[in-house]
Amino acid sequence: MKHKPLDPRRLDVAALAQRAEQLSGEWPLADLERLADAAVTSAPTFASSVVRWQVTGDARPVKGGAAEIWMHIAAEVTLPLCCQLCLGPVATEVTVDRWLRFVADETQAAALDADSEDDVLALSRELDVRELIEDELLLELPLVPTHEDECPEPLPRPADDLDETNDETPAANPFAALAALRKPN
Template sequence: MKTRTFVPEKLDVAALAQDAASLSGQWPAASLERLADAAAPEAPASGWPVLQWSLAGEVRQPKGGKAQTWLHLTASGEVALTCQRCLKPVHEAIDIDRWIRFVETEAEAAELDVDSDDDVLALPRHLDARELIEDELLLALPLVPRHEVCPEPLPLADDAEDAEVEERPNPFAILAALKRTGQG
């Protein structure tokens, strides 16, 4: 029997599941452009460790139902994002472990996705697994990256700015003075 060769950029998910096959590999972080765009300027994606990933197909046969196509996706890596407190690079580990169910139509996927904890997608003829993995990595990024404790003290406002604020008269103090002189 001839074994099939699977390519992540043009993956036949149904065939992968039927063969109970798996794929794994690693990619340089810089090769995933949208993920690389999230990098802190001082720590570009070209300096990040490689991203590890794996895909495994599975067909599940529920009792009394039709066969279901599933894809198990795992990925891990480390990214460097900009800390929202100190604006320095913060290194974040990302680990993904997801099961994705594939169904025949977009309508069926939308209907099942509402009720399911698992991701449900319409089964494409060919899936770009690289794009799917990058999407999952992007979704796993922290919304507000920050250090637990910033490595340097947070920058304070310049003393010159503070002095300028102190020199400006308080508009309410001026108003109170006008009010007093108008009553006197």
């Protein structure tokens, strides 16, 4: 029996799991608008950045009940993010490797999500895999992107630092002045 091909933009997750099929592909970073907004679009690598992804369905048998629907998602992209030290672009590898369990409705998903360490979603007729992968990659972005070793170009020094003299005189201790006030005359 020939099956209808699966569309990652309108994926029937139950069919993917029942067939134990796998879908994979690449999308240009620019096509994932929210993820592209987090990147430095002026970086030379932005135009060639692609998101590589793969989803695999799995119907896990349950004793005395219907099989559980699971989907494994894996994705990776090298994003040019803004280094928070030098403010230049830094190539940052962002990856996702996660299993998701699908259940009948939102109520059941909320109940299981609270009681389980598994990631649980409500099953819908159509799932936009690109949107799901974009969400998962956004969750994996580093809070403070920085160059791993040293920034290629140091930040310019503020004007105050440039006017310093090489005077080796130590700064006066503010507590010494207080101590002098306490001494009786």
